[in-house]
Amino acid sequence: MIRPIDLLREGKKEELWQMCCGFVDFSLEQFMAVQKRLLLEQIELLKDCELGKKVMRGAMPTTAEEFREQVPLTTYADYLPELAEQREDGLPAKPAVWIRTSGKTGEYDVKWMPISSRFLHEWGVLTFTIGIFSSCSERGDVSKIKEHWKMLCTLAPRPYTSGVTGYLLREYLGADILPPLEEAEMMDFGSKIKVGFEQALSQGLDGFGGISAILVSIGEQFSQGSGGGNASHFLSQPRVLFRLMRGLVKSKLARRNMLPKDIWSPKMLVAGGTDSSIFREKIKEMWGRYPLDAYGLTEGGVVAAQTWDYEGMTFFPSLNFLEFIPEREWFKWQLDHSYQPKTVLLDEVKAGENYEIVLTNFHGGIMTRCRPGDMVRITSLRNEKLNINIPQMVFERRADDLVDIGLMRLTEKVIWQAIEGTGIPYVDWTARKEIIDNRSILHIYFEPKDNYIASEEGMAAAVYEQIKRLNDGFFIHGDIESIEKLIEFKPVKVTFLSQGAFSKYIFQQQAEGADLGALKPPHINPSDKVLSMLGAQRIEVEAVQVVTEAERITTL
Numbered sequence: 204m205i206r207p208i209d210l211l212r213e214g215k216k217e218e219l220w221q222m223c224c225g226f227v228d229f230s231l232e233q234f235m236a237v238q239k240r241l242l243l244e245q246i247e248l249l250k251d252c253e254l255g256k257k258v259m260r261g262a263m264p265t266t267a268e269e270f271r272e273q274v275p276l277t278t279y280a281d282y283l284p285e286l287a288e289q290r291e292d293g294l295p296a297k298p299a300v301w302i303r304t305s306g307k308t309g310e311y312d313v314k315w316m317p318i319s320s321r322f323l324h325e326w327g328v329l330t331f332t333i334g335i336f337s338s339c340s341e342r343g344d345v346s347k348i349k350e351h352w353k354m355l356c357t358l359a360p361r362p363y364t365s366g367v368t369g370y371l372l373r374e375y376l377g378a379d380i381l382p383p384l385e386e387a388e389m390m391d392f393g394s395k396i397k398v399g400f401e402q403a404l405s406q407g408l409d410g411f412g413g414i415s416a417i418l419v420s421i422g423e424q425f426s427q428g429s430g431g432g433n434a435s436h437f438l439s440q441p442r443v444l445f446r447l448m449r450g451l452v453k454s455k456l457a458r459r460n461m462l463p464k465d466i467w468s469p470k471m472l473v474a475g476g477t478d479s480s481i482f483r484e485k486i487k488e489m490w491g492r493y494p495l496d497a498y499g500l501t502e503g504g505v506v507a508a509q510t511w512d513y514e515g516m517t518f519f520p521s522l523n524f525l526e527f528i529p530e531r532e533w534f535k536w537q538l539d540h541s542y543q544p545k546t547v548l549l550d551e552v553k554a555g556e557n558y559e560i561v562l563t564n565f566h567g568g569i570m571t572r573c574r575p576g577d578m579v580r581i582t583s584l585r586n587e588k589l590n591i592n593i594p595q596m597v598f599e600r601r602a603d604d605l606v607d608i609g610l611m612r613l614t615e616k617v618i619w620q621a622i623e624g625t626g627i628p629y630v631d632w633t634a635r636k637e638i639i640d641n642r643s644i645l646h647i648y649f650e651p652k653d654n655y656i657a658s659e660e661g662m663a664a665a666v667y668e669q670i671k672r673l674n675d676g677f678f679i680h681g682d683i684e685s686i687e688k689l690i691e692f693k694p695v696k697v698t699f700l701s702q703g704a705f706s707k708y709i710f711q712q713q714a715e716g717a718d719l720g721a722l723k724p725p726h727i728n729p730s731d732k733v734l735s736m737l738g739a740q741r742i743e744v745e746a747v748q749v750v751t752e753a754e755r756i757t758t759l
Contacts, residue, residue: 204321204324205222206324206327206328206374206375207219207222207223207327207328207331207375207376208331208350208374208375208376208377210222211345211348211350211377212350212377216343216345216346217343219345219348220335220342220343220345222328223328223329223331223332223335224332224335224336226519226520226521226593227342227510227517227589227591227593229520229592229593230592231549231550231592231593231594232550234518234520234549234550234592234593235548235549235550237520237521238267238520238524238525238548238549239267241520241521241524241565241566242267242270242524242563242565243265243266243267244565245295245524245563245564245565245566245567245568246264246265246270248295248296248567249295249571250263251295252293252294252295253292253293254282254285254293254294254295254569255295255569255571257281258274258277258281258282258569258571259273259274259571260274260275262274267524270572271526271546271572274571274572275543275572276543276544276546276561276572276573276574277570277571277572277573277574278573278574278576279311279314279502279573279575280310280311282569282570283310283311286314286315286316286317286569287311287313287315289301289315289317291317294317294567294569295319295567295568295569296319296320296321296322296566296567296568297319297320298317298318298319299318299319299320299323300317300318300323300361300362300367301315301316301317301318301362302315302316302318302361302362302363302364302366302367302501303315303316303362303363303364303501304316304363304364304501314501316364316501316502316569316570317568317569318367318504318568319566319567319568321566321567322504322522322564322565322566322567322568323367323371324566325504325521325522325565325566326367326371326504326505326522327371327374327375328375328521329504329505329508329519329521329522330368330371330372330375330376330505331375331376332508332519333473333495333497333505333508334348334372334376334410334471334473335348336495336508336509336510336511337410337470337471337472337473337494337495337511338410338470338471339511340511341511342589344511347470348376349409350377351377351378351379352376352377352378352379352409352410352470352471353378353379353381353402353403353406353407353408353409354372354378354379354380354381354408354409354410354411354471355381355396355399355400355403355408355410355411356369356380356381356382356384356387356395356399356411357395357396357399357411357412357413357414357417357418357421358412358413360387360388361388364499364500364501365413365414365475366388368412369384369387370384378409379406381398381399381402381403381406381408382395382398382399382402386398387399396421396424400425403467404442404443404446404447404466405440405442405443407467408466408467408469409469409470409471410469410470410471410472410473411469411471411472411473412471412472412473412474412475412494412497413473413474413475414474414475415474415475415479415482415483415486415494418472418474418482418486418490418494419482419485419486419489419641421463422462422463422485422486422489422490423489425461425462425463425489426460426461426462426463426489427460446466446467447466449465449466450465450466451465453465462488462489462490463489463490463491464489464490464491467490468491469490469491469492471495472486472490472492472493472494472495473494473495473496473497474486474494474495474496474497475496475497475498475499479494479496479598480496480597482494482641483496485641493513495508495509495513496508496509496513496516497509497516498516498579498596498598500575500577501575502562502564502570502573502575503522503523503562503564503570503573503575504522504523505519505522506518506519506522506523506525506560506562507519507596510586510589510591511589512586512588512589514586514588514595515582515583515586515595515596515597516595516596516597516598517586517591517593517595518549518593518594518596521565522564522565522566523562523563523564523565523568523570524562524563524565525548525549525560525561525562526546526547526548526560526561526562526563526572527546527547527548527549527551527552527558527559527560527561527579528544528545528546528558528559528560528561528574529544529545529547529556529558530556530557530558530559530578532544532545532546533559533578533602544559546561549593549594552581552584552594553581553584554581554582554583554584554594555580555581555582556580556581557578557579557580557581557599558578558579558580558581559574559576559577559578559602560574560575560577560578560579561573561574562575574602576601576602577598577600577601577602578598578599578600578601578602579596579597579598579599580596580597580599581594581595581596582595582596582597583595606618606634606635606636606645606727606728607636608636608643608644608645608694611645611670611694613645613670615726615727617670617673618632618634618645618647618666618670618726618727619632619726620669620673621666621667621669621670621673622647622649622666622669624669624672624673625662625665625666625669627651627655627657627662627665628651628652628653628655629649629650629651629652629655630650630651630652630704630705630706631650631705631723631724632647632648632649632650632726633647633648633724633725633726633727633729633733633734633737634646634647634648634726634727634729635727635728635729636728637696639696642694643694644693644694644695644696645694645695645696646696646697646698647663647666647695647696647697647698648698648700648729648734648737648739649662649697649698649699649700650699650700650701650702650703650704650705651699654702659696659697659698659699660697662697663693663695663696663697664695666695666697667693667694667695670695698739700737700738700739701738704737704738705723705724705737707736707737707738708723708724708733708736708737709723711736724736724737
């Protein structure tokens with residue numbers, strides 16, 4: 204299979220653009236035609252394998268319409284125990300690699316995903332696509348893409364999902380990873396960053412990507428003088444000395460500490476994670492350019508990315524069949540989990556509406572009408588500025604019971620077990636994701652029992668320690684202890700509620716005639732209204748809202 208780097212080496216720039224970015228000139232009809240053609244190929248592969256027959260419940264569809272009518276929606280649990288045990292027989296195609304991410308406590312410790320060689324190839328092409336989008340200034344522009352770009356390694360090691368991205372950057376973009384992947388995978392995260400910066404001072408730095416919060420923290424460490432290693436060690440190296448002196452002059456003229464942008468001028472920055480928009484300006488301040496936002500996940504590789512205007516993300520047509528559960532359908536399912544929500548296709552979505560995304564892998568993948576648990580918002584039906592006739596999206600929130608705070612994804616059960624593990628007596632609790640000082644945290648609102656005396660800070664630390672002890676896969680980076688040292692990771696905040704807060708809430712709900720099932724507040728993602736009813740008067744941060752119509756209906 205021809206890789207983008209092969210075309211780059213041959214100087215075939217027009218072919219390179221068409222291979223990686225030609226889809227931006229598709230009409231929506233052409234986009235959907237590609238989707239349906241690849242889906243029909245995938246259906247035939249699913250029909251011929253045991254796990255495919257299992258998740259399709261014996262259905263034998265011959266069209267995209269029959270596929271959506273006959274095949275049920277799935278979650279990762281529907282692929283157990285086969286994927287958890289990494290069984291390769293019964294898959295649509297032999298895996299080239301298995302990747303992993305966090306599991307779900309009490310159900311599966313680790314989420315394993317088989318990646319076929321063809322799926323991996325298409326993923327690699329789209330990795331190059333993102334590299335072009337992040338560096339080009341107009342249609343057809345691949346002038347800034349060069350082989351041997353120096354890329355800082357900020358990713359988790361393989362087999363974590365982001366570790367595969369490092370491999371694809373090297374094999375498909377021709378990038379030189381600093382430090383080299385084989386060496387980096389033997390280091391803890393802090394050592395990897397330190398060595399990478401030392402090599403970048405000597406060799407240069409053309410770009411890198413990773414979770415937004417980590418990109419900011421790396422920049423902060425650098426500006427505090429702890430990101431570049433021992434500078435005196437490099438004074439005998441002319442290139443290093445020149446970069447350091449030039450950076451020092453720039454920072455002194457600006458009357459501030461030295462920032463990464465004073466030393467390097469990266470051509471490519473790519474950010475991921477649920478909080479990319481929060482850190483956008485901070486990353487530009489530190490690194491001299493905005494990061495390109497991309498949306499990807501273990502179940503589907505990369506799904507969408509911003510183009511060269513850095514506005515909404517454009518969907519990719521070639522890796523997954525895309526379906527969308529309208530938010531109203533999702534509300535119905537929230538009230539009754541036996542309800543099978545209806546989906547729409549990309550040519551049926553509406554601007555300004557939220558949708559839970561549903562993916563079916565192409566190219567011998569196994570995920571079939573899978574609900575990974577993400578909610579996206581369609582910002583517009585086309586990119587007017589760049590004349591792209593494909594709907595634009597942003598990541599909105601998690602659509603399931605997970606609290607996603609960037610480096611951790613926690614279920615109600617995990618939080619509950621951690622609270623129990625502290626030994627602090629309590630009446631009840633509720634928790635949600637909030638943003639404090641531009642960082643995502645788990646904020647637990649907690650009513651101590653019998654006027655138990657404890658400090659909020661002490662309990663927050665105790666809950667986090669319990670979370671780490673319970674850890675069976677919900678940290679999305681494998682080296683959390685090293686990251687803690689690097690970025691001062693303190694992801695838990697506790698606020699004590701006054702005595703009787705939960706009983707007063709129940710009494711008020713009873714007085715308003717609420718149904719029996721709605722008397723108690725939800726443990727996960729309470730709204731501002733719920734917190735106000737609990738007496739949490741001072742909400743001092745911008746909360747990430749997950750207010751559902753189901754909640755409103757049940758409180759009428």
